[in-house]
Each structure stands twice: as C-alpha cells, then as structure tokens.
Amino acid sequence: MEEILREKNIKVTDTRKEILRILSESKSAISYNTIQEKTALKLDKVTVYRTLDTFENKGIIHSIPSEDGIKLYSFCKDDCHDHDHDDNHVHFNCEMCNTTVCLYHVDIPSVELPKGYYMHSSKLIVNGICPECR
Amino acid sequence: MEEILREKNIKVTDTRKEILRILSESKSAISYNTIQEKTALKLDKVTVYRTLDTFENKGIIHSIPSEDGIKLYSFCKDDCHDHDHDDNHVHFNCEMCNTTVCLYHVDIPSVELPKGYYMHSSKLIVNGICPECR
DNA sequence: CTGCTAAACGCAACTTGGTTTCATTAAAAA
DNA sequence: TTTTTAATGAAACCAAGTTGCGTTTAGCAG
Secondary structure, three states: OOOHHHHOOOOOOOOHHHHHHHHHHOOOOHHHHHHHHHOOOOOOOHHHHHHHHHHHHOEEEEEEEOOOEEEEEEEOOOEEOOOOOOOEEEEEEEEEOOEEEEEEEEEOOOOOOOOOOOOEEEHHOOOHHOOHOO | OOHHHHHOOOOHHHHHHHHHHHHHHHHOEEHHHHHHHOOOOOOHHHHHHHHHHHHOOOOOOEEOOOOOEEEEEOOOOOOEEEEEOOOHHHHEOOOOOOEEEEEEEEEOOOOOOOOOOOOEEEEEEEEEEOOOOO
C-alpha cells in the first residue's frame, strides 16, 4: 500500500494509507460517505475529498458519476498513468443493491461518430441486475 | 407544443409550455440553470424541477448526468413511452464548449456482459471535441 | 538527530443543485 | 358554474462538495 504512494511521489500519511486500504478492500466503486462509514479513524471531510482528488490525478483511482449525481471512486487497473487514465472498461450499476462495479474485462466498444466529432474518452454505464441480486 | 402535453394527459400550463419551448429550441442538452437564463417568465425553481421530472416520467424528455454531476435534459425521440425510454443513443460532450448533444443516429453498441449480469439500459457518453470547436 | 520547508491536514464557513412541506391557485371535468 | 384534483409558489431545508486560512507533519538536508 505504502509503495503505491511512494511510487507516485506523494507523502505517506495515515489518512492516505487508510483511504487506500478501504478502496482496495472494496469490491465496488464507493462514495465519500462509504469511506466515512468504513473507517475507525476520524477523517476530515475536506481531507478525504482532497485525497480522492490527488489519487485520481495520480492515476491511482478513477471516478464514475452515479445515477444520482454523486461521485464514486474505484481503483485503476495497472495501465493508468498520471492524468492519463486508461479506464476503458464498462461500469455496471445494479438497480437492486445500487452498487456500481468495474467490469475490467469488458471493454467499451468503439463507436463511429458523425463527421467532425473527435473522441478523447468515453464512459459506458450499464444498468441492470447483478449476479448477487438475481 | 400543447398537443404534446394533451397527448400525455397532463394539464396545459404556461410554465410547461415555456419549458417545453426552451427545450425544443435548444440544440444541446440543458440544465435547470440554462432554463432560468433563457426564460423571460419568472419560473419558480421548484416548479421547474417538478416540471422536468414530470416530463421525464412521461417520456417527453430524458436526462443525462453531466461530467460534474448536474442533470442535463433533452427531448426524446418519438419512440419513447411513459417510464420506458428508448434513448439508446450516444451522448457527446465537448470538452471545449462544455455542451452535451444527443447523437440520435449513433446507437450504443451492445456489450457482452459476464455471466449473471442482466442489462436493462445503458448510457454511453463520449468526451471530445465537437465540430464547432475544431 | 535536528531543524527546515513544502506538502498535507483540519476547521469553519460557504456554494450549489436539488428536495420537502404546506398553503394557494387554476385547469378542465362534471 | 361548480368542484375537484393537479399544479404552483414561497420558505426553509438538505447534502455533496469547495474555499480560505491557520496549523501540523513528512521527509529531506545538514
């Protein structure tokens, strides 16, 4: 865990280790609130948000907007670099348990855009029912 | 414009006609704020949000979450029904002018989900540069 | 080990998108 | 024209996320 922080040249602090731990143990993408629920430490709101920003900028995690507009965070695959995420995978949101998971092995298919449109990145969120809820 | 409201069996009011007019004249998906900017009438915030909810439930418009979590609204194609939208098109967000448009003629390709996952709907948002900003 | 400094933290106050409650008004059916 | 039910408006509220600023601390140089 600490190595990740060292690799990215950011200071190793308790807060960062804790947030990293929670994110790494979570199977689904989680919100700020979930992080607060899962920690025993008292983490300041601002610090948590700033930490998540830092992690995202450093390519440690990526964010997905949930259906209701709140940000969810999830670990990146290995092939992400600073400011240049390669999170070309599909996200699945279960309508029953309301969790969002990364389908790392399902790539977003390429689409043919009309003339004049240039793509940088894309996000595909599939809504439905997950295996656990069936 | 009024016919749309009559067809959906909801009351025809000035507010609804106005919001419908603004939405119909807009080429891109717009937020609550844009509606306020574009109207000469004084529209109450609550009424606007409720009207947008109603329109969405009736299948007159659909919503797309913007990159920064705020809701954008856009007209539906003809083939939407109450609570059962058929908005299977790609949305394009321009990173320069920060507008989101419906690419009605670009369908979301189907993806092969892992075993046990069942799809209801999906959203594909492409980020990049639009023809106007090139 | 000690001091230094930039980076990280913590608190309070704020902003913003959106909702709840409840009393008032008006569309359209009877 | 009356009545009823849906729609509106105002105020207060809520929650996610941010800003400003003073304090602390990681980790480096000496």
